[in-house]
Amino acid sequence: MPEASPPPPSLCTCFRLRKLSRLVTQRYDRELAAAGINLNQYSILRRAARTPQTVGALAREIGMDRTTLSRDLKPLIAAGWIDLASSGEDARAKLVRVKPAGKRLLERAQPLWRRAQDEIDTRLGATAVAALHSHLDRAMARMEAE
Numbered sequence: 001m002p003e004a005s006p007p008p009p010s011l012c013t014c015f016r017l018r019k020l021s022r023l024v025t026q027r028y029d030r031e032l033a034a035a036g037i038n039l040n041q042y043s044i045l046r047r048a049a050r051t052p053q054t055v056g057a058l059a060r061e062i063g064m065d066r067t068t069l070s071r072d073l074k075p076l077i078a079a080g081w082i083d084l085a086s087s088g089e090d091a092r093a094k095l096v097r098v099k100p101a102g103k104r105l106l107e108r109a110q111p112l113w114r115r116a117q118d119e120i121d122t123r124l125g126a127t128a129v130a131a132l133h134s135h136l137d138r139a140m141a142r143m144e145a146e
Contacts, residue, residue, distance in 0.1 A: 024120060031116040035109040041076060042109055044069070045102055052095040054087060063140075081105055 028039040037045075047061055059069040073096065076082045081102030084094040098106070121129050 027119060028113065028116040031112040032109055034112055035105060037105065037109060040072060042106075042113060044072060044076065044096075045081060045098060045106055045109075048082060048096045049098040049103060049106055052085070052097040054093045054095055055084070056093070058096050076102070 025039050028042070032038060032042055043062060044058070048058060053061075055070060055073070056066050059066040062069065064072075073082065073084070077084065079101075080099060082096055082098050085097055087093040087095050124132070
């Protein structure tokens with residue numbers, strides 16, 4: 001009886017994107033561990049540090065569900081890196097603000113993030129990274145258009 005051939009590679013785009021995302025995230029997490037945070041926490045802090053914004057606005061910018069972001073904010077609040085304040089306009093709308101301790105953490109973490117980014121750029125090559133970013137940006141814009 002002939003040996004069964006292995007199944008073909010997955011044609012699922014989501015599988016490929018998630019696997020690449022996990023591989024890339026692992027590299028960032030390894031570097032950022034020295035600052036005591038992971039990539040998800042770094043991303044939230046980095047975007048929230050630009051300007052205070054509501055949880056909903058931050059969730060949209062990151063591409064997360066509002067409920068998921070609210071859950072992910074809890075350890076950042078407990079660590080004293082961010083706080084939630086009333087927006088003034090709507091008591092229900094809370095502004096995410098990075099506290100001084102969070103800003104100091106970002107200062108420590110940024111070179112670690114840069115090291116991970118540089119490693120990825122080196123492994124993939126500058127041309128491939130630029131092409132990947134371009135394809136991803138176009139794909140995100142098309143998927144977000146409704």
